[in-house]
Amino acid sequence: MFRHIFAYRLKVLLRDKTMIFWTMIFPIALATFFNLAFGGLGESGSFNVIDVALVETQPNPQFMSVLDMMTAGETPLFALQKVTAPRGETLLADGHVAGIITVSESMSLKVNQSGIRQSILKVFLDRYAHTTRTAGRIAAEDPQVLMEMDFTPVVFTEERPVSHAEMDIKLSYFYALIAMACFYGSFFGMEEVNLIQANLSKRAARLNMAPLHKLKAFLYSSLASYSILIVEMMLLMAYLVLILKIDFGNQIGWVIFTIFVGSLTGISFGGFIASMVKGDENVKTGLLIGATMAGSFLAGMMFQNVKHLVQLKAPILQYLNPVNLLADAFYALYFFNTCKRYLINIAGLLVFAVVFAGSTYLVVRRRKYASV
Amino acid sequence: MQVFKLCMKIFKKNLPVMTIYFGVFIIISIIMMTNSRPAEQAGFIQSKVSIVVFSNESSPLVDGMKEVLSDVAVFVEMEEDETLIQDSLYFRRIAYVLRVPDGFTEDFLSGKEPKLAKTSVPGSTNGIYIDMRLEQYLNTANLYVRGIPGIDAETLNAYTLEDLDYETPVEMQRADQRFGVEGMMQYYFNYLAYTLMYVVIMGISTIMLVFNDLNIKRRSSCAPISPGKVTLQFYLATLLFSLISWFVLVSLSLVFSRNELAGSNTPGFIINSFVFASSTTSIGFLIGNLVRGREAISAVANVFTLGSCFISGVFVPQAILSDSVLKMASLFPTFWYVSGNSQIAVSADFTESLIIQIGFAVAFFVLALVVGKKKRMAIEN
Numbered sequence: 001m002f003r004h005i006f007a008y009r010l011k012v013l014l015r016d017k018t019m020i021f022w023t024m025i026f027p028i029a030l031a032t033f034f035n036l037a038f039g040g041l042g043e044s045g046s047f048n049v050i051d052v053a054l055v056e057t058q059p060n061p062q063f064m065s066v067l068d069m070m071t072a073g074e075t076p077l078f079a080l081q082k083v084t085a086p087r088g089e090t091l092l093a094d095g096h097v098a099g100i101i102t103v104s105e106s107m108s109l110k111v112n113q114s115g116i117r118q119s120i121l122k123v124f125l126d127r128y129a130h131t132t133r134t135a136g137r138i139a140a141e142d143p144q145v146l147m148e149m150d151f152t153p154v155v156f157t158e159e160r161p162v163s164h165a166e167m168d169i170k171l172s173y174f175y176a177l178i179a180m181a182c183f184y185g186s187f188f189g190m191e192e193v194n195l196i197q198a199n200l201s202k203r204a205a206r207l208n209m210a211p212l213h214k215l216k217a218f219l220y221s222s223l224a225s226y227s228i229l230i231v232e233m234m235l236l237m238a239y240l241v242l243i244l245k246i247d248f249g250n251q252i253g254w255v256i257f258t259i260f261v262g263s264l265t266g267i268s269f270g271g272f273i274a275s276m277v278k279g280d281e282n283v284k285t286g287l288l289i290g291a292t293m294a295g296s297f298l299a300g301m302m303f304q305n306v307k308h309l310v311q312l313k314a315p316i317l318q319y320l321n322p323v324n325l326l327a328d329a330f331y332a333l334y335f336f337n338t339c340k341r342y343l344i345n346i347a348g349l350l351v352f353a354v355v356f357a358g359s360t361y362l363v364v365r366r367r368k369y370a371s372v
Numbered sequence: 373m374q375v376f377k378l379c380m381k382i383f384k385k386n387l388p389v390m391t392i393y394f395g396v397f398i399i400i401s402i403i404m405m406t407n408s409r410p411a412e413q414a415g416f417i418q419s420k421v422s423i424v425v426f427s428n429e430s431s432p433l434v435d436g437m438k439e440v441l442s443d444v445a446v447f448v449e450m451e452e453d454e455t456l457i458q459d460s461l462y463f464r465r466i467a468y469v470l471r472v473p474d475g476f477t478e479d480f481l482s483g484k485e486p487k488l489a490k491t492s493v494p495g496s497t498n499g500i501y502i503d504m505r506l507e508q509y510l511n512t513a514n515l516y517v518r519g520i521p522g523i524d525a526e527t528l529n530a531y532t533l534e535d536l537d538y539e540t541p542v543e544m545q546r547a548d549q550r551f552g553v554e555g556m557m558q559y560y561f562n563y564l565a566y567t568l569m570y571v572v573i574m575g576i577s578t579i580m581l582v583f584n585d586l587n588i589k590r591r592s593s594c595a596p597i598s599p600g601k602v603t604l605q606f607y608l609a610t611l612l613f614s615l616i617s618w619f620v621l622v623s624l625s626l627v628f629s630r631n632e633l634a635g636s637n638t639p640g641f642i643i644n645s646f647v648f649a650s651s652t653t654s655i656g657f658l659i660g661n662l663v664r665g666r667e668a669i670s671a672v673a674n675v676f677t678l679g680s681c682f683i684s685g686v687f688v689p690q691a692i693l694s695d696s697v698l699k700m701a702s703l704f705p706t707f708w709y710v711s712g713n714s715q716i717a718v719s720a721d722f723t724e725s726l727i728i729q730i731g732f733a734v735a736f737f738v739l740a741l742v743v744g745k746k747k748r749m750a751i752e753n
Contacts, residue, residue, distance in 0.1 A: 018667040033682035036697045087729045112545035125540040133535045139518035156510040160489040308463035
């Protein structure tokens with residue numbers, strides 16, 4: 001009996017093009033758009049060499065030697081262009097340089113906008129001026145000491161990274177997307193309940209007359225849905241990892257386990273809505289899409305800051321939103337060295353799955369109809 | 373006007389769904405409004421970065437350090453919770469975490485060159501910026517520690533702060549220049565593209581679905597109205613629908629950006645969106661003629677609108693998108709609509725964008741006519 005129901009259910013589901021589209025093609029398309037749109041996002045905050053125009057009105061060899069240090073080496077801070085004053089103005093106006101440094105006894109800076117690169121230029125010039133003053137003061141105390149002093153800057157900070165992983169902001173969009181795809185699996189769950197409750201479809205009315213344990217029939221056909229969802233999710237993951245080159249860290253086994261749990265919660269969520277909500281299929285579909293979208297939104301799929309905002313302003317909401325739990329599980333797996341946060345998320349998802357499936361069971365079991 | 377009236381009836385029936393899409397637009401716009409950037413400043417303003425400092429020590433050295441950093445940073449109070457810190461760094465709420473180890477002052481004054489522990493987003497510009505200021509303070513203080521042996525903490529602090537007090541004169545190229553003042557109106561008009569495309573494509577295709585049903589098509593071709601008249605009334609109805617959608621969305625955009633209404637660019641935005649609405653209508657015709665089935669239409673409409681909006685810079689600014697993506701996007705009218713909007717925002721000439729959009733409108737319309745004619749001649753669906 002298992003083989004019969006399972007195999008035919010698979011066939012039926014695979015021919016449902018709309019279902020396959022929304023649960024697989026749509027997430028893949030969305031991932032493609034994300035990748036195209038956010039491809040350059042990871043680099044937007046990272047450091048690039050700053051282009052600077054240099055105008056010498058008075059020779060200042062001491063300053064020039066310091067500047068040379070900043071432009072040489074493996075990670076130069078500035079790229080210099082020595083130019084005349086009018087040429088510098090043109091370069092600045094056309095946006096080819098971030099600022100013009102005018103060298104005379106003391107330096108001055110000319111910019112045309114207030115930004116972080118301009119600020120770095122200013123801090124650099126300030127720094128030179130400050131060291132000059134310090135040297136002057138020490139010389140006043142004891143010129144001999146100054147002659148012997150080493151002005152090479154000492155590094156007083158050391159990096160203590162919080163995580164071994166790269167802080168690529170793009171990833172949170174993809175995590176939320178996978179979570180959304182898992183929860184689109186709720187369409188399968190809804191379909192399963194519709195096909196087992198005699199008052200919801202003709203096929204279910206027919207099935208209820210068959211000499212077959214209802215729970216078994218329900219479980220077998222749900223298993224077919226679950227298998228298809230898992231295969232779809234694996235294809236989505238393969239697309240993300242192999243074609244779009246999204247980095248999920250080195251715990252791929254746990255990532256896949258997370259997808260198994262997430263898909264389970266997704267399907268049971270669909271069953272839950274279908275059995276709890278009175279109304280026709282359009283209402284239920286609308287509710288499913290609405291709930292999934294709202295959940296994805298709060299999990300940061302549209303704007304990543306929303307997820308963080310929820311965390312700060314309404315921390316309870318992040319645990320009540322299964323989509324966020326799922327997205328956060330991926331996030332925790334990738335960024336955190338400890339697994340506590342990951343386990344909390346997975347536990348939350350399992351609790352949701354049990355509640356959804358349990359309620360569905362209570363509604364579906366032992367229904368008898370005098371007429372449908 | 374039977375056909376026209378029928379179209380209106382079908383629209384009325386679909387009104388609730390359309391209202392939802394308008395609602396989505398309003399919600400997105402409100403979110404963007406709350407996320408909008410602060411007003412621009414005139415003149416040169418040094419950037420400030422949000423940082424967190426954890427320190428158990430309170431010495432002149434540490435206080436001086438904080439004072440110096442306060443020129444370039446805003447201090448954020450935060451619990452010492454690893455998870456919270458990491459989340460805040462990841463979502464860029466803070467850029468830098470500095471921990472002062474116990475005994476730092478003592479070690480520093482005795483010339484041991486102790487290290488502060490810092491955590492920042494690796495390689496970020498903000499992190500480098502804080503580093504420069506911090507190292508400058510500590511290095512200056514260190515020079516005094518080595519240059520004037522036995523210097524006491526207060527003098528050290530006073531000398532260092534005095535030295536760091538000097539600021540390089542900064543001049544703006546044009547004193548009256550305003551920077552990054554793209555008003556919000558441009559963004560509202562950009563988001564409008566998403567809703568307008570979705571609503572118009574869905575609306576037009578929904579009617580075409582009804583008309584293209586084989587039995588209904590056969591029945592209506594028996595009717596004593598010439599096919600030309602049917603088509604004309606049909607187009608009139610859809611045009612009216614697009615116009616109403618355009619009008620509603622433009623009004624909403626204008627309401628959202630009401631404090632910029634007086635700007636000289638407002639008519640430009642309205643004209644650009646009107647031309648965009650016409651090219652969207654043509655696309656709606658084409659899709660309605662090509663696709664069968666309600667589910668298929670919503671699938672195509674979703675993917676087409678989302679896809680073209682993502683790569684054309686509706687959701688993410690065009691400046692961030694890579695060149696190859698933009699090249700691909702230039703095959704869609706959405707791209708030209710968005711770049712038209714950015715040209716309007718800086719009062720540049722946007723006729724090219726307009727002409728290209730009109731070209732798209734005509735091309736898609738002709739294509740839709742050809743496909744429609746072929747479909748009409750077909751015996752079966």
